[in-house]
Amino acid sequence: MQMTPSSLAGLQQVPQLVPADPSASGGKAAPPSKMKKPSVDKDSEEYRQRRERNNLAVKKSRMRSKQKAMDTQQRVNELKEENERLEAKIKLLSKELSVLKDLFLEHAHNLADNVQPPADAASPAPAQ
């Protein structure tokens, strides 16, 4: 996508300012010869300024909106990375813990088998 800027610069949009007749269920509504006079002067200097300011505000708002969306997407990516990092860390810690626990168990067994008196609090009941 890239929206080549052809004659896109500015298209005259001339809304009739009249709510198109609601009877248009499936009808085409051929332009009735009676053109309702707009209650607002499109030629008014003030009108044009108002429109222009709004168009600017709209553009600004939309840009922000898009930026926000991109930021949010970025945030997702960052969080996913962080997540993986944390998972890895957990895996590592779990492994370390597992090793140490095994050592303890082994030690405990040795104590039990050698009839050595329990040297520390981590000893399970020698019998059973």
Next chain:
Amino acid sequence: MQMTPSSLAGLQQVPQLVPADPSASGGKAAPPSKMKKPSVDKDSEEYRQRRERNNLAVKKSRMRSKQKAMDTQQRVNELKEENERLEAKIKLLSKELSVLKDLFLEHAHNLADNVQPPADAASPAPAQ
């Protein structure tokens, strides 16, 4: 936001179909009396159908877009929660590991110093 459905139902937008004169840098461009004949019949049955289908497609596309944005935001929230969960787990594992390591160190010291184990893990180093 809610866009109260006032007379919003359908506003006749009657673009002039002529790329507004490019000279409109800051100009107001008062409607020149010469109205270029649109090369496309706005009254054409086929035109209206085309427009209507496109309007539908547009609405659909925008809905998807918004939905996607919301989903992404939701994803962020989920990931943030998940991360907190993981952080907590890491904290816990680290603590466990720390305790076990201390026990090991203490034991090693006891062996090295050939000291009688105090039968309790909370014993300070006998020497210094």
Next chain:
DNA sequence: TAGGATTGCGCAATAC
């Protein structure tokens, strides 16, 4: 009351 910010909507160009 004024004025910017948002949002629904339709159009047209263009991407697919």
Next chain:
DNA sequence: AGTATTGCGCAATCCT
């Protein structure tokens, strides 16, 4: 040939 996206302007609202 047809749908999907996207930039744009308008007008109604919202929100200060």
